[in-house]
Amino acid sequence: MSPAPVGRTPVDLTAAETARVVRTVLAPLIVQGVIVRRPRATAWAERHQTDRAARAVLTGLRERHGGAPLVLRLGLRRFVVVTEPDDVRRLLENSPEPFTPATKEKRGALAHFQPEGVLISSTAERWHRRPFNEAALQADRAVHDEGAAFVDAVRRGMTALTRQLDSTGLLDAESFADVWWGIVLEIVLGPKARGDRELIADLNALRRDANWSSLHPRRGRLREELERRIGSYLFAPEPGSLAAAAYDRGPATAVGQVPHWLFAFDAAGAVTLRALAIVAARPEVRERVLEEADPVGPSPWQTAGRGPALLPYARACVLESVRLWPTTLAVLRDSTGPTRWGERVLPTHTGFVVVSSFFHRDQRRLEHADAFVPEAWLDGRNNADWGLVPFSGGPVACPGRNVVLLVTSHLLARLAVRDLRVERGRYLARDPLPATVDHLGLRFRIAGTA
Ligand code: HEM
Numbered sequence: 001m002s003p004a005p006v007g008r009t010p011v012d013l014t015a016a017e018t019a020r021v022v023r024t025v026l027a028p029l030i031v032q033g034v035i036v037r038r039p040r041a042t043a044w045a046e047r048h049q050t051d052r053a054a055r056a057v058l059t060g061l062r063e064r065h066g067g068a069p070l071v072l073r074l075g076l077r078r079f080v081v082v083t084e085p086d087d088v089r090r091l092l093e094n095s096p097e098p099f100t101p102a103t104k105e106k107r108g109a110l111a112h113f114q115p116e117g118v119l120i121s122s123t124a125e126r127w128h129r130r131p132f133n134e135a136a137l138q139a140d141r142a143v144h145d146e147g148a149a150f151v152d153a154v155r156r157g158m159t160a161l162t163r164q165l166d167s168t169g170l171l172d173a174e175s176f177a178d179v180w181w182g183i184v185l186e187i188v189l190g191p192k193a194r195g196d197r198e199l200i201a202d203l204n205a206l207r208r209d210a211n212w213s214s215l216h217p218r219r220g221r222l223r224e225e226l227e228r229r230i231g232s233y234l235f236a237p238e239p240g241s242l243a244a245a246a247y248d249r250g251p252a253t254a255v256g257q258v259p260h261w262l263f264a265f266d267a268a269g270a271v272t273l274r275a276l277a278i279v280a281a282r283p284e285v286r287e288r289v290l291e292e293a294d295p296v297g298p299s300p301w302q303t304a305g306r307g308p309a310l311l312p313y314a315r316a317c318v319l320e321s322v323r324l325w326p327t328t329l330a331v332l333r334d335s336t337g338p339t340r341w342g343e344r345v346l347p348t349h350t351g352f353v354v355v356s357s358f359f360h361r362d363q364r365r366l367e368h369a370d371a372f373v374p375e376a377w378l379d380g381r382n383n384a385d386w387g388l389v390p391f392s393g394g395p396v397a398c399p400g401r402n403v404v405l406l407v408t409s410h411l412l413a414r415l416a417v418r419d420l421r422v423e424r425g426r427y428l429a430r431d432p433l434p435a436t437v438d439h440l441g442l443r444f445r446i447a448g449t450a
Helices: 016-030 040-047 050-064 085-094 106-109 123-137 149-168 173-189 196-209 218-232 243-249 251-281 283-293 312-324 356-358 401-416
Strands: 070-074 077-081 170-171 330-335 339-341 342-348 351-355 420-422 443-446
Touching: 016 040, 016 050, 016 339, 016 351, 040 050, 050 356, 085 330, 085 351, 106 330, 106 420, 123 243, 123 251, 123 339, 149 170, 149 173, 149 401, 170 173, 173 196, 173 218, 173 243, 173 251, 173 401, 196 218, 196 251, 196 339, 218 243, 218 251, 251 283, 251 312, 251 443, 283 312, 283 401, 312 401, 351 356
Parallel strands: 077 351
Antiparallel strands: 070 077, 170 443, 330 351, 339 342, 420 443
C-alpha cells in the first residue's frame, strides 16, 4: 500500500451551504430509506431526479472550494463530505483503522437485525469475522465452488418467472421480488428454505426499523425469531448453499453474518432489475448478452467441466447498472482517532461521507458519466478509478461481489432470452441516462402484448 497522501485542508461550510447539502444531498438519501427502500419515496426521488440536483450541488462546492473536503456540523456530529477520488482512496485504504466502517449511524441501524455483522464490528471482532466472510463467500474467486448450485437456484427461479410471464405477460418489481427472494433463500440457506417468506417478512420488518437507526426501539423478540429461523437451516446445512460453506468454517460466527448476506441480496435484485431495463430498452445490449450466453448451444450457461460460465459481458452490464444507480447510497466512515488532513487535525469520531452517485457520474473524470458503457469494466478503465466504488474498495470492500455478479449475470442472461419491453423505455434507450431510476417502479411486458 502506498503511503496515504496528506490531502487538501478541509473547509467549513457556511450555514447556507450546509443547508443546501442537507436538503439536496443527504435528506433524499435518508427519506428513500438507507436500509430498505420506501416505495413512495423512491418514486418521488425518480420524479424529481434527486441525484441530479445532489450532483450539481456537490460539483459546485467542489469547484468553489478547490476539491477540499467539505465539513458540516449537524448537531453534535461533524461530517466531512469528500469530493475527490484520492480522498476516497485514503478513507477506504485506511479502513478499518483509523477510518472504521462501524459508524455511529450504521451501528444504530444494522444492530436492529445484525448486531454481530462484520460491517459494524469493532476492529478486534473484525479480525476473525472478516476472514470468515471472505472464506465462506470465496471473495477472491469469480465463480464460487458452489456456483453450479447457485446457478441451479437461478434456473428454478427463472422457471417461476417464465410461468408468470406466460400467464400474465407482465413482470413488475413486486412479482420479481417474490421469485428473487426464493432464489436468495435457496442460495444462502438451501433448497428447504426457498419458500420461507416468514423469514423474509421478519427480516424486512427489522430493516424497516433500521431505517430509523437508533431512533426506533429494538425488537429483541423479533430478532431472536429471525435468528431462530436462520439457525434452523444453518445448523443442518444443505450442500451447495452458502450456509454449508459458512457452517464448515464455524457455525457460531455464521449465525451472526447470515442476516447481512440476506439483506445485501436485496440490492442485487435492484441492480438486476435496472440492468434488465437497459437490456429491454436496447436491442444491441440484449444481443450481446445472448451471444455470450449462447442459450441455444448444446450446453448453455456452462463452461465445459468447470461449472457455470463466467459471462463477462453480463457481469459488466450488472456493474454498469450499479455504477449508474448505486445501491449503497453513501459509503460512511468514522475516525477512530485524531486525523491529520491537510493543515487540520480532525477530532476522533468525525464522520466521513462518500456520496456514491456523485462520484459514479462525475463528468469531470468520466467521459461516459451518463452513458451505459459496460466495456469500461471489461477494459479496466473503471477498475482503476477510486471514485467508482459500487462495492466499496480496500480492506472493507464487499466480499460478496463475486457471488453477486455470478448470480445476477446468470439471471440477467436468462431474462434476456425473453423479448421484454420496459415501460417508459425511451428514457433508457439512449444516453444520457436518467440520474435516478426507481427500480420499484419498473414494469416489463413481453414484446407484442398490449
Ligand atoms: C448489488 C449487491 C451488493 C452491493 C452493491 C454491495 C456493496 C457493498 C458495499 C459498498 C460494502 C462496503 C460498505 C463500506 O465500505 O462501508 C459492502 C460490504 C459488505 N458486503 Fe456487500 N454488496 C452487495 C451484495 C452483497 C451480498 C449478496 C453479500 C453476501 C452474500 C455481501 C456481503 C457483504 C459483507 C459481509 C460486507 C461487509 C464487509 C466488511 O465489513 O468487511 N454483499 N457491500
